[in-house]
Amino acid sequence: MPTTVSKDFRLTESHIRQEDVVQLVTPAGVRVANPTFDPWVEDVGPDQLASFYEDMVLVRRIDTEATALQRQGELGLWPPLLGQEAAQIGSARALRADDFAFTSYREHAVAWCRGVALPDLLRMWRGTSASGWNPYDVGVATPAIIIGAQTLHATGYALGCQKDGVDTIAIAYFGDGATSEGDVNEAMVFAASFQAPVIFFCENNQWAISEPVRVQARNHIADRAPGFGIPSLRVDGNDVLAVHAATRVALQRARSGGGPTFIEAVTYRMGPHTTSDDPTRYRDPDELATWQGRDPIARLGLLLQSLDVDVDALDRAVTTKADETARALRAGCLALTAPEPLSVFDNVYTGAHSWLDRQRSQYAAYLAQFDGEA
Amino acid sequence: MMLQTSTRQLTLGQAINSALRRALQEDDKVLLLGEDIGKLGGVFRVTDGLQADFGSDRVMDAPLAESGIIGTAVGLAYRGYRPVCEIQFDGFIYPGFDQIVAQVAKLHYRTQGAVRMPITIRVPFGGGIGAVEHHSESPEAYFAHTSGLRVVAPSNPQDAHSMLRAAIASDDPVLFFEPKRRYWVKGAVDEDAPGDIEHAAVVAEGADVTLVTYGALVAVAKDAALAAAEDGVSIEVIDLRSLSPIDFDTVERSVKKTGRLVISHEAQQFAGLGAEIAASVTERCFDYLDHAPVRVTGFDTPYPPSALEDHFLPDLDRMLDGVDRALRKPNSLTDWKADE
Numbered sequence: 001m002p003t004t005v006s007k008d009f010r011l012t013e014s015h016i017r018q019e020d021v022v023q024l025v026t027p028a029g030v031r032v033a034n035p036t037f038d039p040w041v042e043d044v045g046p047d048q049l050a051s052f053y054e055d056m057v058l059v060r061r062i063d064t065e066a067t068a069l070q071r072q073g074e075l076g077l078w079p080p081l082l083g084q085e086a087a088q089i090g091s092a093r094a095l096r097a098d099d100f101a102f103t104s105y106r107e108h109a110v111a112w113c114r115g116v117a118l119p120d121l122l123r124m125w126r127g128t129s130a131s132g133w134n135p136y137d138v139g140v141a142t143p144a145i146i147i148g149a150q151t152l153h154a155t156g157y158a159l160g161c162q163k164d165g166v167d168t169i170a171i172a173y174f175g176d177g178a179t180s181e182g183d184v185n186e187a188m189v190f191a192a193s194f195q196a197p198v199i200f201f202c203e204n205n206q207w208a209i210s211e212p213v214r215v216q217a218r219n220h221i222a223d224r225a226p227g228f229g230i231p232s233l234r235v236d237g238n239d240v241l242a243v244h245a246a247t248r249v250a251l252q253r254a255r256s257g258g259g260p261t262f263i264e265a266v267t268y269r270m271g272p273h274t275t276s277d278d279p280t281r282y283r284d285p286d287e288l289a290t291w292q293g294r295d296p297i298a299r300l301g302l303l304l305q306s307l308d309v310d311v312d313a314l315d316r317a318v319t320t321k322a323d324e325t326a327r328a329l330r331a332g333c334l335a336l337t338a339p340e341p342l343s344v345f346d347n348v349y350t351g352a353h354s355w356l357d358r359q360r361s362q363y364a365a366y367l368a369q370f371d372g373e374a
Numbered sequence: 375m376m377l378q379t380s381t382r383q384l385t386l387g388q389a390i391n392s393a394l395r396r397a398l399q400e401d402d403k404v405l406l407l408g409e410d411i412g413k414l415g416g417v418f419r420v421t422d423g424l425q426a427d428f429g430s431d432r433v434m435d436a437p438l439a440e441s442g443i444i445g446t447a448v449g450l451a452y453r454g455y456r457p458v459c460e461i462q463f464d465g466f467i468y469p470g471f472d473q474i475v476a477q478v479a480k481l482h483y484r485t486q487g488a489v490r491m492p493i494t495i496r497v498p499f500g501g502g503i504g505a506v507e508h509h510s511e512s513p514e515a516y517f518a519h520t521s522g523l524r525v526v527a528p529s530n531p532q533d534a535h536s537m538l539r540a541a542i543a544s545d546d547p548v549l550f551f552e553p554k555r556r557y558w559v560k561g562a563v564d565e566d567a568p569g570d571i572e573h574a575a576v577v578a579e580g581a582d583v584t585l586v587t588y589g590a591l592v593a594v595a596k597d598a599a600l601a602a603a604e605d606g607v608s609i610e611v612i613d614l615r616s617l618s619p620i621d622f623d624t625v626e627r628s629v630k631k632t633g634r635l636v637i638s639h640e641a642q643q644f645a646g647l648g649a650e651i652a653a654s655v656t657e658r659c660f661d662y663l664d665h666a667p668v669r670v671t672g673f674d675t676p677y678p679p680s681a682l683e684d685h686f687l688p689d690l691d692r693m694l695d696g697v698d699r700a701l702r703k704p705n706s707l708t709d710w711k712a713d714e
Binding site (some may be wrong): 100102129130131134135136141142144146149151152153154155156157158159160161163164170182183186187189190193194346347348349350351352353354355356 | 405431434436437439441442444445446447448449450451452453454455457469472473476477480481482483484485486487488489490521522524544545546572618619620621622623
C-alpha cells in the first residue's frame, strides 16, 4: 500500500458525480482500471481477496442465522446487514487495531472484523445486557441506536487522538437517513473546524426504514461534505475492493494530518430494516431484483474466478467454516441468560448515589422475602 | 509557624474561574469546550484568561452547536479526556439535551461500566438579571430526572469553587448549574477546601420550619430566616447543593426536628424538584409532619418578560408567605379559598 498521497492527488478536485462512482470491479466481476485508486490496492492480491470473500460469506451467514434466531423467538430484534457486506468488510479491513469505530446498529460485519466474539454480537439483541462488548477491547464503541449520535462521538475521539499526537483515527458508520440529523451535520462542522482525523462512512443503503434516500437528500449525499470543507468520495459500496481503496485514501489523509474525509458507499439493504419491518409494503420488487444482480459476494466470486482462484474449493472451505460459525453463534446465543436481578442497579454511577443505593437495598430486602420459595 | 492559608475574597464567577484554572493545571486531560470561552472569556467572563494561559488546544472555542459540544465531549471522554463544557445560557441547553440524556447519562450503564463519562456541563441558570427570553430558565429537573447524571447547584463562591473541582474530578457526568445572578457576589474562598457534590448544608439553624432551597434562592432564604426571626419564627435553611442525589438524610433530620417543610425553587412547580422533595419527605417523615409540605416556586408558565420576573421569582415575602402556610397562619395564597 502506498504510504503517501501523491502531490497532484486532490480529492476535492476529483469530487465525484453519480456516474463517476468509484468502481474497481463491475457487477460481472470484471476488474476495471482506475489510475487514481489502483495504486491504493496494488498490494491486494488473490489471497487477500479470498479472505475478503470468506469474511463476507461468514458475516452473511452470521446475519441469516441471527435473523433465524429472532424468528424463533431467541432474539428480541435483529437488523440484518444483507447486501451491505462489501461496504462493511472493505472499510473495516482497512483499519488498524488501534483505530476506533463508532457504529450504528447494523454494522455486525465491522464488529466481526474488529474481533467481537460471536455471542457478544447478540447480547444486546437478546436483551441480556445493554451492549455486547467492552469497546476498549476491540476498538468499536457500543452501537448507537439514536440515529447519527455516534458521528459526534467519533469526531470527539478523533480530536482526542489529534491532541495525543498519535496517528490513530476514528471512523463513524451511519446510514443515508442519518445524514438528515443535526448531529451528523454538527459533526462535520466540528471535524472540519478542528481538522479532526475522522472518516465519515455513510452506507447509503437507499432506505431509512420505509423512506427512500430522496426524502433525505436531493443531491448525492457525498455532495454535502464539500460544503463543510470536507472532501468526499462516492464509491460503489458493493465493490469490496473499491471500498477498501477509498477507505485507505481517507485513512492516509487522516493519519497524515489531512483532516476528515466523507465516503458515501452506495449499496443496498436487501432485507428489511429490522426483523419487525415489512419492506414489501414500500419497496418495488424489481428494485430488489436489480440490486440482487449487484450482489457483493457473487461479484467477488466472479473476480476470483477470473484470477484463476479455485472458487469451488474456496466455497467448500468457506461454507464449512460458515456452518461451524452458525452453530457456534446459535449455541452462544442460547447460553446467554438473564443476569442476576440486582445487577439492574449496577453501573448507573461509578460510585455511591444515595437514592439509587437506597432503592437497591429496598429491592434486595423485597427479593429476600422470597428466599427459599420454589 | 504560621498556618498557610489559601483563602481569598472572590466573586462566585472568579471562584469558578479559579477552579477551572486549578483543574487545567492539575490534570492535562481536562479541557474546556464552549462558545466564546476563549478570547472573550465567556459571556459572563467566567473563563477569562484561561485560553491565554492554557492555549486554544485546552480551552477550545466551539462551533455554535450545543449537541456538537456535548457529543464531541462524549468522544473525548471515550478517549480518556475530562471535558468541561460550557453551555452559554440555560435556555440554550435543549439542542444538546439528546446527547446529555441519551448518551452522556447512559454510556456507563450501557457498556456495563467499561466506558466512563467524566464530563462536566456548566450551565448558568435562573432569572433575576433582566435578560431576554431563553436567558433565565431553570431546567434542572429535566436532568435530575435522568438516571446516570449528577446535578448540582452551588449558592456561594466557596461551594462554586470546591464543588466544581469535585465535579470535574468525578468519574460521573455532572450538570453544574451556576446561579447567574450571584456571579458578582463576593465571598471568602479557600481554594484547597475539599469539594462535596453529595451532601446538603444547613446554612441557618432553626426550630419551627425547614426551608429547603438551592442556587440563587439560598441567599433569599437566609434573608427570610432573618426577617422571620424578628417575628419570633425560627427557620432552618437547607442549601441542597446536590439535586441528584438529594441528601434526604439531612432534610429528614431537619424536618423531624421542625415538623414543617417549605421548598422553594425558581423552576416551575409542576413536576419540579419540590414535588419530589415533598413526596420523599412525606414518605420518610409522615408521622412527624404538622402540616403538608409547602412549595414556593416559579409559576407554571414560561419564564415571563423581565418586567414581570419579580412576580415570577420567589422572593423573601413569598417565602415568608409559604412559611405562614406551613405554620397554619393566615396566608394570602390560601385564604382566597375561605372567601368562596
